[in-house]
Amino acid sequence: MTTARVQPDHQMMTEAQRIVAAIAQSFATKVVGQDNLRESLLIGMLAGGHILLESVPGLAKTTAARVLADSVQGRFQRIQCTPDLLPSDIVGTQIYEAATNSFATQLGPVHANIVLLDEINRSSAKTQSAMLEAMEERQTTIAGVMHALPEPFLVIATQNPVDQEGTYPLSEAQTDRFMLKEILRYPTAKEEVEVLFRIDAGVYDKTNPTRPVVGLEDIRRLQQIVAGVHMDPVLMQYASEIVAATRAPAQYLSPQLARLVEYGASPRATIAFMRSARALALLSGRNHVVPDDIANLAHRVLRHRLILGFEAASARVTSENIIDAVLHSVRIP
Known part of the structure; x- marks a missing residue:
């Protein structure tokens, strides 16, 4: 029997933001940019x-x-x-x-x-x-x-x-x-100088380890909250159409780009859109997914799943170019 997903309420979102902020702050102490x-x-x-x-x-x-x-x-x-x-x-x-x-x-x-x-x-x-x-x-x-x-x-x-x-x-x-x-x-020049300052300050010394700010139980709780983030069926259709466009490029892209795509993304890409969009919405402080969440994840979800023909390299066309064209061709709900 499948347990119904419960959309996070205000209290759950507040707790989630506290945990995420603590992790982000801890991350920023050692990683610049x-x-x-x-x-x-x-x-x-x-x-x-x-x-x-x-x-x-x-x-x-x-x-x-x-x-x-x-x-x-x-x-x-x-x-x-x-x-x-x-x-x-x-x-x-x-x-x-x-x-x-x-x-x-x-x-x-x-x-x-x-x-x-x-x-x-x-x-x-x-x-x-x-x-x-x-x-x-x-x-x-x-x-x-x-x-x-x-x-x-x-x-x-x-x-x-x-x-x-x-x-x-x-x-x-x-x-x-x-x-x-x-x-x-590559980091910017300003970020690289900040790394040097932190090295001088002993931030990366073994005697200065990263201290835990949350526990594994908090992460498991966040995973449950993410699963309940609302994603409208219209947005699921939007993600599916983006993936479908990579499989039938001739219907969405110009002939010059379409002929460079040999294989599009698998159904795992659509699943990845749904799961990662919910997580991104939570990180953004929302209990629901918006179209921008899907668009912002498109390159990260699709860039390693598209297989381009040998002509793409000679034409200096990358998977990033194809993904940009797909996003422009699919109607935003």
Whole structure:
């Protein structure tokens, strides 16, 4: 029997804003700028999705993930992906214990609340696929025994777009399981100077750890509140039409752009729109979704789900250009 969703009342929204503000303030003490990153990480955590980050090295991806985990009293694990990384290094394995003449299960680092897969495209396809069950089913299987993952559970995977030597591109099935893809930009000169000031002040010293401001139970409560945020069926139709436009580009885009799109987004994109739009509405202090929530999420939801033909590269057309054209072609309710 399905429990009816209850739209958050004023008291619930006030409590939600208190928790979100506390996390945001804690995040800002260690991470300078990167507002979109903070927003995407919170959306992923509150909506139960996973985040794919793309950036050059040194833009505080690991710091952001660790600060978020520490702020909510969650367990954090960082996995450095390399070509020799094995699936058992991620999900766990069985260890023989001579003293008891038996095998004991040793859970892998994926059994944490926030897992950072650093440079995921440097691991082999076999190792990448080991994450599929964990990300989709929220469980791992070791020697035929299923082990549930903790809740909340958030996977943050990073990839470097610059150095592609010795990498294994993510498959479409793998990228489709990430709710959002965020692209990080270089900080401004002012932000970079602020980082230097904080280094001098000892903000990043190990003796100055991030202190928890909320608990995991607060996050689970926020997830329940997000699920109750009202999304009008008209807006669900709007999100569906945006996704549909990527599958039938000839009906929505100019012939020059339409021929560059080989495959559009899957139904997971529509689901991602619904879940992430509710989370974004909550972060914005509303108990209902508005059209701007969907439009603001379009690039993050679709940029890793569109497959463009080889002609797109020669024409210097990116998925961002296609998404912009789609947003202009679909009527806003």
